[in-house]
Amino acid sequence: MKITICVGSTCHLLGSKKVVDRFKELVEEKNLGDQVSLSGKFCMGKCGEGVCVSIDDTTHIIQADQADEFFEKEILAKL
Numbered sequence: 001m002k003i004t005i006c007v008g009s010t011c012h013l014l015g016s017k018k019v020v021d022r023f024k025e026l027v028e029e030k031n032l033g034d035q036v037s038l039s040g041k042f043c044m045g046k047c048g049e050g051v052c053v054s055i056d057d058t059t060h061i062i063q064a065d066q067a068d069e070f071f072e073k074e075i076l077a078k079l
């Protein structure tokens, strides 16, 4: 599963660094390094409401404080 987190300026202001750090921690904690690849990308063209996170080919917009919930629902549950 390929996860890309936007680190463009708008997403950065909305907390993308927090999301990146939390996803990294969760991947490590749960030992998912060989199943999940995390990367960053500059502006995905959907700035505004939250941090853009794409999983394979689907883009989601999340709030930084929902990183854990999102990880459980959209990443862990789908591995």
Ligand code: FES
Residues within 6 Å of the ligand: 006, 007, 008, 009, 010, 011, 012, 042, 043, 044, 045, 046, 047, 048, 052
């Ligand atoms: S900065 Fe993230 S979508 Fe534009």
